[in-house]
Amino acid sequence: MTVPLALPQLSRPLSVVVASKNGVKINAVAAAVRVAFPGLEHSVRGADSDPGVPDQPFGDEQTLLGAYNRLACLAAEPAHAGSLLCAIEGGVGWAAPAPHGWGAPQQRKAGGEQQQQPQLQQGAQRGAQEDGQQQQQQRQLECFAWAVVQAPGGRCSHARSASFLLPPAIAELMLTEGLELGAADDRLWGRVKSGQGSGTIGHLTGGLLTRQAYYQHAVACALVPLMQPAWYPEHAGEMLDAAAGAEAAPPLAGGSEEGTTGP
Ligand SMILES: O=P(O)(O)OP(=O)(O)OP(=O)(O)OC[C@H]1O[C@@H](n2cnc3c(O)ncnc32)[C@H](O)[C@@H]1O
Structure with missing residues (x-):
């Protein structure tokens, strides 16, 4: 028996902001939100953000930190209050x-x-x-990503993507020449901006799994607590706050409207 999704009842379309201008990431988030909240009116846009980690993060800790740093950039922008914020950081690390x-x-x-x-x-x-x-010693690298979401109410949730083994030729370019994965992919296979297209995973699977689809799963997994707040009590009401926002929030003590949130 599947558990029914809890669709947020919003008084206006949900604003979703993605911490990247890379279309792959924006489309991955858009697709995940469509699946997570079917029929919910929403808009999705990308925004600049700084991961604050090396251009090619190495290992889970650095990659997850990069995703949270990106999210922090979005959260610091007052115009994003009341929005669902999403960040994805691609990383590589020693293969499990x-x-x-x-x-x-x-x-x-x-x-x-x-x-x-x-x-x-x-x-x-x-x-x-x-x-x-x-x-x-065998210099085996795997590729993965971390996705982080912050609900309009402020609570965060993260999830790791699946991982796959990078070809030795890619790993060597990264380890010996310090290339980012996208650059190593472009060099090895004569592609251009592969990270903004089907990605390394798209090339290796003949299009069966694109970088967008690969990231969509990670974002959907990060959204699970928001899709099922009844089963994650700490996340209860986090999506409803988007509707409460500027219009419905009660005035602060003393009658001041200052401090209410909303775009
Ligand atoms: O504009 P931003 O959001 O920074 O997008 P990006 O793709 O550069 O951002 P990441 O920091 O998530 O990725 C780190 C590096 O890994 C590369 N990368 C990660 N996954 C990839 C994939 O599947 N295919 C090609 N390159 C990939 C990517 O191109 C970067 O060079």
């Missing part, structure tokens, strides 16, 4: 290691069944450490 003993085929062949016994005895932690080092 396979369980101990599953890293390289030659290891499995060499160890055979005996190889599995030490795994149980030594525990997962040592295996993970060894294989983590192995990923670095």
Whole structure:
């Protein structure tokens, strides 16, 4: 049994602001909002933002920070009060290691069944450490993104995209020449601004999964608490605030209208 979506009842169209001018990100957010809140009247626009991390973030921590920094830029703009704010940051990092003993085929062949016994005895932690080092030695990179949303009421929620292994040739260009993923993709495959088109994932999957669709899922996942406030009590009322905004907010103590929110 699926849980019905909780569509916010708004007195005016929901304003959605995306922390990027990259059409891929704007379209990904627009598509996610359409799916998350079907039939809800809304507008979507992109705005400049500063991730405050290297142009090519490395690892989850830096990439998530970049997404939150972008969001902070939007939140600092008074004109965005009462809007749903969304930020996406693309990152790369060391590929997640396979369980101990599953890293390289030659290891499995060499160890055979005996190889599995030490795994149980030594525990997962040592295996993970060894294989983590192995990923670095093998210079295997994965690509992923973090999506962050801030409800009109101010509460944030984030989600990580799926990840995929980057081809060794791309990883080498990034690790040895310091290229961003988009630049490495363009160089290797003779493309132009691939990050604003189908993206590396689009190229590698023959269009089966584009960068936009890939990001749309991450944004939809970040929106889950806002789609189901009954199941996430901390998010209850966060979307309704958009409607409460300037028109319906009660006056502050003393009768002043100052401090009410709204575009
Ligand atoms: O205008 P902004 O929002 O900054 O868009 P961007 O694509 O440059 O922003 P990110 O910071 O999210 O991405 C970091 C880098 O990773 C690149 N990148 C990430 N995913 C990619 C993909 O699937 N295909 C190509 N490049 C990608 C991107 O082009 C950047 O060089």
